[in-house]
Amino acid sequence: MEFLLENILNLIGFLVGLVIGIMAIIGFRNTGSPTLFRLTIAFFSISLGFFVVWAGYMVEDFVIKSGSIERWVQTLGIAIQTVGYFFIAFSHSIKSFFPKSRYFRSIGVFPLFLISSVQLEHIFRSVSFILLAYGAIETMLSYFENKNKGAISVAVGLALLALGEFLGWYSFVFPESILYSASMTIKIGGLIALFIPVSKVPLTKIKFDEGLE
Amino acid sequence: MAEYRTHMKIIGDILATTRDELQDENGASVTYLIRKANISHSRISRILKTLVSQGLLEQLDTQGSNKYKISQSGREFLQAYYTFTDFADNFGLNI
Numbered sequence: 001m002e003f004l005l006e007n008i009l010n011l012i013g014f015l016v017g018l019v020i021g022i023m024a025i026i027g028f029r030n031t032g033s034p035t036l037f038r039l040t041i042a043f044f045s046i047s048l049g050f051f052v053v054w055a056g057y058m059v060e061d062f063v064i065k066s067g068s069i070e071r072w073v074q075t076l077g078i079a080i081q082t083v084g085y086f087f088i089a090f091s092h093s094i095k096s097f098f099p100k101s102r103y104f105r106s107i108g109v110f111p112l113f114l115i116s117s118v119q120l121e122h123i124f125r126s127v128s129f130i131l132l133a134y135g136a137i138e139t140m141l142s143y144f145e146n147k148n149k150g151a152i153s154v155a156v157g158l159a160l161l162a163l164g165e166f167l168g169w170y171s172f173v174f175p176e177s178i179l180y181s182a183s184m185t186i187k188i189g190g191l192i193a194l195f196i197p198v199s200k201v202p203l204t205k206i207k208f209d210e211g212l213e
Numbered sequence: 214m215a216e217y218r219t220h221m222k223i224i225g226d227i228l229a230t231t232r233d234e235l236q237d238e239n240g241a242s243v244t245y246l247i248r249k250a251n252i253s254h255s256r257i258s259r260i261l262k263t264l265v266s267q268g269l270l271e272q273l274d275t276q277g278s279n280k281y282k283i284s285q286s287g288r289e290f291l292q293a294y295y296t297f298t299d300f301a302d303n304f305g306l307n308i
Contacts, residue, residue: 027297030290033221033308035301091306142305150303197303201296 003057005184009191010054010077016191017047017084020198035091042087049081075121082124085131088158092138125169132162150197160190221294221308226250227260228291231270231283240273240280 021043028036056073060066136158143151164187171179218226230249231241241249247257261281264270269287273280283291294308301308 023300027293027300027308030293031221031297031308033297033301035306035308036297039301039304039306088304091304139305142302146302146305148299148302150299151305154303154305198300201300201303203296 002181002184003061005181005188006057007054009184009188010050010057012188012191013050013081014047014054016195017043017045017050020195021047023198023201023203026203038087038091042084042091045084045087046081047084049077049079049084051077052080053077071121075119075124078121078124078128082128082131085128085135085161088135089131089138092135122169122172125165129162129165129169132158132165136162150200153193153197157190157192157194157196160186160193164190219307223250223252224260224264225291225294225298227257227264228269228283228287228294231281232288232291239275240271240282242278242280246281 021040024036024039024043027033028040053069053074056069056077059073060069064070136155139151139155139158142148143155164183164185167179167183167186171177171183227246227250230246243254243257243261246261247254250257252260261270261272264287265272265281267286268284269290271282271284273282298308
């Protein structure tokens with residue numbers, strides 16, 4: 001059951017990230033917007049992260065057959081996803097804190113994370129949780145300003161991913177409990193919520209750059 | 214408090230003005246665009262020069278004064294701009 005849920009989650013994550021990333025890169029190529037460039041990096045990273053974990057499970061199931069995924073593969077996939085969540089949160093931090101500063105936009109702002117002796121995977125999961133929670137709050141605040149209903153769905157999606165990430169991290173404490181399955185189910189819900197408003201963007205009206213064809 | 218506009222939004226406002234609010238068929242004057250887009254002369258001059266060089270605006274020389282009309286590429290850019298503004302809005306972001 002857990003294996004099935006893990007595969008569904010990682011495949012949905014890969015596809016949702018890929019589709020949103022492609023839409024963002026089309027937007028960047030057509031408008032040159034740096035925000036869309038950051039979203040491109042964010043969602044391609046998220047997509048790649050889910051793909052790495054999915055590929056790890058596939059290799060384990062069909063080639064190695066050791067009974068559990070290689071730890072470093074799972075850690076690598078989660079780390080790549082964390083990079084994606086960072087760029088979503090980073091876009092919000094630029095909008096919220098540095099709307100007029102070209103200096104901060106050019107150098108970027110890298111938060112300082114203290115690394116303890118716990119496993120890297122735990123660190124990435126907890127960092128992902130913080131970034132996702134921040135992204136969800138900022139997206140919800142933007143809804144209060146613009147009343148764009150799509151922002152509610154994205155905020156709920158990011159919040160569910162954050163909750164899923166938290167439960168996934170917490171399941172290390174209770175490894176045999178239902179927490180990990182619940183975490184994956186919630187994350188699947190989060191990815192679907194993230195995709196709903198984006199699926200309504202009318203790309204058919206766009207005449208694409210020649211370079212994209 | 215005045216709303217902060219990104220560079221992209223200012224470009225969108227200028228193109229929308231040249232598309233929707235032309236004074237006459239000869240295009241919009243710089244003075245008209247300054248008033249409508251609400252930016253300084255020096256800044257709009259730089260932006261107009263860029264937009265003309267990129268083929269998004271057409272510069273018309275009528276009776277000794279420069280006027281600007283949106284080009285077909287400009288219309289397509291504006292369509293893309295509106296589409297991806299909605300896309301970014303969903304994430305609570307401005308393009």
